[in-house]
Amino acid sequence: MSGAGHLGITIGNTRSVAVYRDSTAFEPTVVVLPTTLRFDDDGRAHLGESVDTAPFTRFVDLVGKQEDLEPDADAYRAEDLMANAANCLVSMFSETSESASTPVTTMTYPTRWPRENIALLRDALDHTGLTDVALVPEAKAASAFAQPSPGAAVTVIDIGATGTDISTYPGGGTERSTAVGGDVFTDALFDHVVTDREHLDLSDAAVLASLTGVVASCEQAKHTLSNADVATIAVELPGVSDTTTVTRAEFADLIAPTLGLLDVPSTGTVVLTGGSAALPSVVADIGERTAGALLVEPLAAARGALNIAEIEDVDGNSLVTGAAPVVTRNDGTDSLDTDAIPVVAPPPPLAFSEAIPAVAPVFGPSQL
Incomplete structure (x- = not known):
């Protein structure tokens, strides 16, 4: 076991989660911060500050969608922002560990991502110095948290801010719905x-x-x-x-018609996760539609990522090659991705208020 402990992290559109433990004899430490990022004059990243002072938020959905924009030497690409947010979390626990070294870390990414997006994040992490951080899909991490019997598939219903992913792991695909979130x-x-x-x-x-x-x-x-x-x-x-x-x-009653759009499996183990898994109305609706075992854990991906880090079971997911073009970053180094481009937070899908600036929800440290 690593003397610096083990860490599981998830960077979402509106919240970032770190779950750390230096010994399996103890309960893990859980930190939940808003995914709001700013850079000071020295280029240091700061995660979790007020949206009034941290201009970068809701950037996860932009990974892999910025190739056609003009480069800007003063701007940041979405995967670089994810990597800097991850670095803030890793640094937080590196500084608190007794050995002052980096914990063994597993980071999740959206299960729906194509291979190209994973490669962009992998490269951004490497460029940030997080070469030893392993990457796993969120559904695998949530399944690891559920700890089903060997070979049993788990359905993960992840209701996040911008949409819902329903994934079956192992062996299944992912269905994405932006109509529910x-x-x-x-x-x-x-x-x-x-x-x-x-x-x-x-x-x-x-x-x-x-x-x-x-x-x-x-x-x-x-x-x-x-x-x-x-x-x-x-x-x-x-x-x-x-x-x-x-x-x-x-x-x-207000959200019941929206929840009815989800295709909830009637049998098998279901993991309900994501920020909206903390809402009793959501839990009750999903529970009524499945006869299988229902495990409700808003932070299942990050908790499962800790489990994976502890058993060092990454199945090669930390290595991604040949999935994106080699181009030049703003600092002149060859790298496996595109040039830096501006990050513009997409507006929330509010029926009437499309012109209203996005407002990130406020989270504090949590033991959910």
């Missing part, structure tokens, strides 16, 4: 409290700023309903100053 659940609350839309002028900066605040309040209410029966949403708009109370039962 945390942003859509926030949208349901937004639609519930903002009803006088025809009188709102989206060309007015003040209106947009006010709507941004409503979106943030809806996002916070959604997370409040993960552990409370009631949440309050503040609606501060030009000519309107009001608060709306939403119960957990009302929220369940």
Whole structure:
């Protein structure tokens, strides 16, 4: 066993998770931070600060989608941002370990990713100095956390901010739906409290700023309903100053049609994970539609990545070759990816508020 301990990490669009343990005799340490990144004047990355000061967020979905943009020497590519976020988490636990060395680390990536995206992340990690960090798909890590009987397949339902991945591991594929996810659940609350839309002028900066605040309040209410029966949403708009109370039962009714779009397996072991797995309404809906064993763990991928790091079982996933072109980075070194390009956070898929800037949810250290 490594003297520096073992670490499992996941970088998502809205939250980053690290699960660390220096001995299997103890429970792991869990850290959950918002995926908000900034770089100081010395080029050092800072993860988890307020979205007001950390301009880079929601970049995971941009990996592999930036090849046609013009390079910008002052900008960052999505996979580089992922690598820098990972480096922040690894450094956090390298500094706290007794040996001051780097823990054995396994990092997850979206199971739906093509080989090219994995290669881009692998190269970005290597360029950042994380050459020993192993990469595994999120479904494999979640399956490792579930610890099924040898050879048994596990269905992983990962409901994240921007969509839901349903994967079968081992041996199955991944189905992606952007119609079901945390942003859509926030949208349901937004639609519930903002009803006088025809009188709102989206060309007015003040209106947009006010709507941004409503979106943030809806996002916070959604997370409040993960552990409370009631949440309050503040609606501060030009000519309107009001608060709306939403119960957990009302929220369940609002998102029920959306959850009904998911194809939930009726048998077998199901792992429900992702940020929305913390919502009782989601758990109840999935539980009612499967007769198999249901394991609910919002941080299953990161916890499973720790398990994999501890048994050093990466099945060669840390090595990816020949999947992307060799080009030149901004620092002049040959590298297995494209030039640096600007990262522009995509807007959340809110039915009415497409012009509203994305608001990252606020997370703190958690023991979920």
